Amino acid sequence: TDLSHIRNFSIVAHIDHGKSTLADRLIQETGTVQDRDMKAQLLDSMDIERERGITIKANTVRIEYKANDGENYVLNLIDTPGHVDFAYEVSRSMRAVEGSLLVVDSTQGVEAQTLANVYHAIEADHELVPVLNKIDLPASDLDRVAEQIEDVIGIDASGAIAVSAKTGQGIRETLEAIVTRLPSPKGNPDGTLKAMLVDSWYDAYLGVIVLVRVIDGRLKKGDRIKFLSNGTTHHVDRVGVFRPEMEPFDSLGPGEIGFLTASIKQVRDTRVGDTITHDKKEVEALPGFKPAQPVVFCGLFPVDNAEFEDLRDAIEKLALNDASFSFEMETSAALGFGFRCGFLGLLHLEVIRDRIEREYDIELITTSPSVIYHVYGRDGSMIELHNPADMPDPATIDHIEEPRIKATILVPDEYLGDVLKLCQDRRGVQQDLTYAGSRAMVVYDLPLNEVVFDFYDRLKSVTKGYASFDYQMIGYQTDRLVKMSVLVNDEPVDALSTMVHTDRAEQRGRAMCEKLKDLIPRHMFKIPIQAAIGGRVIARETLSAMRKDVTAKCYGGDATRKKKLLEKQKAGKKKMRQFGKVDIPQEAFISALKMD
Numbered sequence: 134t135d136l137s138h139i140r141n142f143s144i145v146a147h148i149d150h151g152k153s154t155l156a157d158r159l160i161q162e163t164g165t166v167q168d169r170d171m172k173a174q175l176l177d178s179m180d181i182e183r184e185r186g187i188t189i190k191a192n193t194v195r196i197e198y199k200a201n202d203g204e205n206y207v208l209n210l211i212d213t214p215g216h217v218d219f220a221y222e223v224s225r226s227m228r229a230v231e232g233s234l235l236v237v238d239s240t241q242g243v244e245a246q247t248l249a250n251v252y253h254a255i256e257a258d259h260e261l262v263p264v265l266n267k268i269d270l271p272a273s274d275l276d277r278v279a280e281q282i283e284d285v286i287g288i289d290a291s292g293a294i295a296v297s298a299k300t301g302q303g304i305r306e307t308l309e310a311i312v313t314r315l316p317s318p319k320g321n322p323d324g325t326l327k328a329m330l331v332d333s334w335y336d337a338y339l340g341v342i343v344l345v346r347v348i349d350g351r352l353k354k355g356d357r358i359k360f361l362s363n364g365t366t367h368h369v370d371r372v373g374v375f376r377p378e379m380e381p382f383d384s385l386g387p388g389e390i391g392f393l394t395a396s397i398k399q400v401r402d403t404r405v406g407d408t409i410t411h412d413k414k415e416v417e418a419l420p421g422f423k424p425a426q427p428v429v430f431c432g433l434f435p436v437d438n439a440e441f442e443d444l445r446d447a448i449e450k451l452a453l454n455d456a457s458f459s460f461e462m463e464t465s466a467a468l469g470f471g472f473r474c475g476f477l478g479l480l481h482l483e484v485i486r487d488r489i490e491r492e493y494d495i496e497l498i499t500t501s502p503s504v505i506y507h508v509y510g511r512d513g514s515m516i517e518l519h520n521p522a523d524m525p526d527p528a529t530i531d532h533i534e535e536p537r538i539k540a541t542i543l544v545p546d547e548y549l550g551d552v553l554k555l556c557q558d559r560r561g562v563q564q565d566l567t568y569a570g571s572r573a574m575v576v577y578d579l580p581l582n583e584v585v586f587d588f589y590d591r592l593k594s595v596t597k598g599y600a601s602f603d604y605q606m607i608g609y610q611t612d613r614l615v616k617m618s619v620l621v622n623d624e625p626v627d628a629l630s631t632m633v634h635t636d637r638a639e640q641r642g643r644a645m646c647e648k649l650k651d652l653i654p655r656h657m658f659k660i661p662i663q664a665a666i667g668g669r670v671i672a673r674e675t676l677s678a679m680r681k682d683v684t685a686k687c688y689g690g691d692a693t694r695k696k697k698l699l700e701k702q703k704a705g706k707k708k709m710r711q712f713g714k715v716d717i718p719q720e721a722f723i724s725a726l727k728m729d
C-alpha cells in the first residue's frame with residue numbers, strides 16, 4: 134500500500150469511556166470481522182483484562198476502509214494499555230502512529246487518565262480527533278464536555294464527533310475523520326530497513342510474536358534482522374498483519390504495522406521501543422528507548438512450603454511473557470523460600486499474583502510492597518534497597534533517599550477537602566490546584582511509598598469513586614526514613630518489616646499492632662505484639678490467652694461433631710504460617726499494612 138493510503142492511529146481514553154467498544158464498532162462497520170464472529174471487546178484478549186475491564190497489552194488491528202472519496206485506505210489501530218502502571222508502553226505505542234482519537238464519555242467529561250494519555254499523544258506530535266461518546270445516554274452533555282476539552286486539555290474541540298459506540302451512531306463520521314484529518318505516515322521505501330518494536334508476547338506455537346511499525350525500507354519473510362539494543366540477530370520466518378486474527382504477508386513496507394516471528398524464545402530478548410534493522414546494516418536508533426524498570430517490589434511465598442518448585446515454574450512461565458516483571462529467589466526466616474519480585478506498579482503486581490493463584494493454583498503470601506530506596510553509606514557507597522529486610526546497620530548509613538511522584542487528581546468540588554487531607558496525610562506537597570467547571574484538578578508531589586499500598590483504594594473511598602488519578606515518577610529525594618520491624622511473641626517477622634517516615638512511625642506502628650491483634654487468633658498463651666525501630670519498641674499490644682478448649686466448651690462429648698470441628702480447624706490452618714509458636718493467617722500480611 135502506498136503511504137498516502139495508510140492511516141495509523143490509537144485511541145486515548147480514560148477507563149470505561151468506551152475505547153474498546155469504539156474499536157469493536159470500527160472493526161465491525163468496515164466488515165473486518167464478519168458479524169457472526171463478532172464478540173464484545175475483541176481486542177481485550179486476556180481473561181483478567183476482560184474481567185477487570187482494562188487493556189494491559191497493546192493490541193492492534195488492520196482495517197480496510199473505502200472512504201467517501203472512493204479510495205481504499207488501510208487504517209491501523211493500536212490499542213494502548215489504559216493504566217498508569219504502563220505509561221512507558223503507552224508512550225512507545227504512541228510513537229508508532231501519527232494520530233489519535235480522543236474519546237471522552239460525554240456523560241462524564243475529562244478524567245485523569247484522559248489527560249495523562251493525551252499528553253503522551255501530544256508529546257508524540259499526534260493529530261487529535263475528539264470523539265464524544267455515549268450520546269445515546271440522557272446524561273450526555275456535548276457542549277459542556279467540548280468546552281472542558283478546550284479548557285483542560287487546550288485543544289480545539291469544535292470538530293468533535295458525537296458518537297454512540299453502543300448504537301453505532303457517528304461511526305462513519307469517525308472513519309471519515311481518520312482518513313481526512315489524520316496525516317499519512319512518512320517513510321522511504323528504498324531506504325535501509327528501520328522498524329520499531331512496539332510490543333511482543335509469547336505464543337505457545339509460534340514463540341515470541343513481535344509487533345512492529347516499519348519506518349523505512351521493507352521487512353520480508355526470510356530476512357536476517359538485528360535488534361539494536363542487544364545486537365542479537367534473528368531469521369524472520371513470518372511477517373503479517375492482524376485483522377485481528379494473524380494473517381501472513383510476504384512483506385511489510387514503510388508506514389505499515391504488523392508482526393514478525395523469528396523463533397525467538399523469550400519475550401525478555403525483545404524490548405519495547407527497540408529499533409530493528411537488517412543484519413550487517415547500520416541505522417540510527419529510535420530516540421527514547423529504555424528498558425522497562427520495575428518500581429514496586431514484594432515477596433511472593435507459597436503458603437505451603439512444598440509448592441516452592443511449582444511457584445518457581447509459574448513465575449518463570451509468566452516472566453517469559455512479561456519483560457517488565459523481575460524476580461529473584463528470596464529466603465525469609467519467617468516464610469521460608471520464595472521470590473522477591475519487581476513490578477511496574479500495584480496493578481501489575483495484582484495481575485501477576487492473581488494469575489499465579491488462579492492459573493497455577495498456588496496460594497501465596499504477599500509481603501508488604503516496597504519501593505526502591507537509595508541508601509547512602511558513610512563511606513560514600515550507595516545501595517538500591519528493594520527489601521526492608523536487607524537494610525544495612527543504621528550506624529553505617531549516612532542518608533536515605535526515596536522516590537517521589539507527581540500525582541494528578543481530578544475530583545468533583547465537594548470531595549476536594551477530603552482529597553487534600555488524604556494527600557497531606559501521605560506527606561504530599563501541593564503543586565497546583567485549578568478548576569474546570571465543578572471539578573478540581575490537584576497536582577501533588579507525593580512519596581511513592583505512601584501511594585503504592587492503598588492510596589488508590591482510599592482515594593476511591595473518600596470520593597465515592599468520583600476521583601480519577603494518574604501519576605508519573607519525578608525522582609529521588611532525601612527524607613528521614615527508618616526501618617520498622619514487627620515482633621510477634623518476641624520473634625521478628627521479617628515479612629512485616631517496612632520503611633516508614635520517622636514522624637509517622639509511631640502512629641503506623643500502633644495501627645499495625647492493633648490490626649495484628651485482631652488478625653492473629655488466640656493461642657493457649659499470651660502473645661506480645663510489638664513494633665520496633667532498631668532496639669526501641671514504639672508500640673505494643675498483647676493478645677490474651679485462650680481460656681478454654683473450644684471443642685470442650687461447645688460440643689461436650691459428641692465425638693463425631695468434635696472430629697468435624699477439628700478437621701475444619703485443620704483446613705483453616707493451611708492458610709496460616711507458623712512463626713515460632715504462633716500461627717499467623719495469610720491475610721494478616723496484607724491487612725496489617727492497610728491504613729484507615
Ligand code: GDP
Pocket residue numbers: 146147148149150151152153154155186187266267268269270296297298299300
Ligand atoms: P474502555 O475501558 O474505554 O475500553 O471502555 P469499554 O469499551 O469497555 O466501555 C465501558 C462501558 O461503557 C461498557 O459497559 C460499554 O458497554 C459502555 N459503553 C461504551 N460505549 C457506549 C455508548 O456509546 N453508549 C452506552 N450507553 N454505553 C457505552
Ligand code: MG
Pocket residue numbers: 152153154177186187188
Ligand atoms: Mg477496554
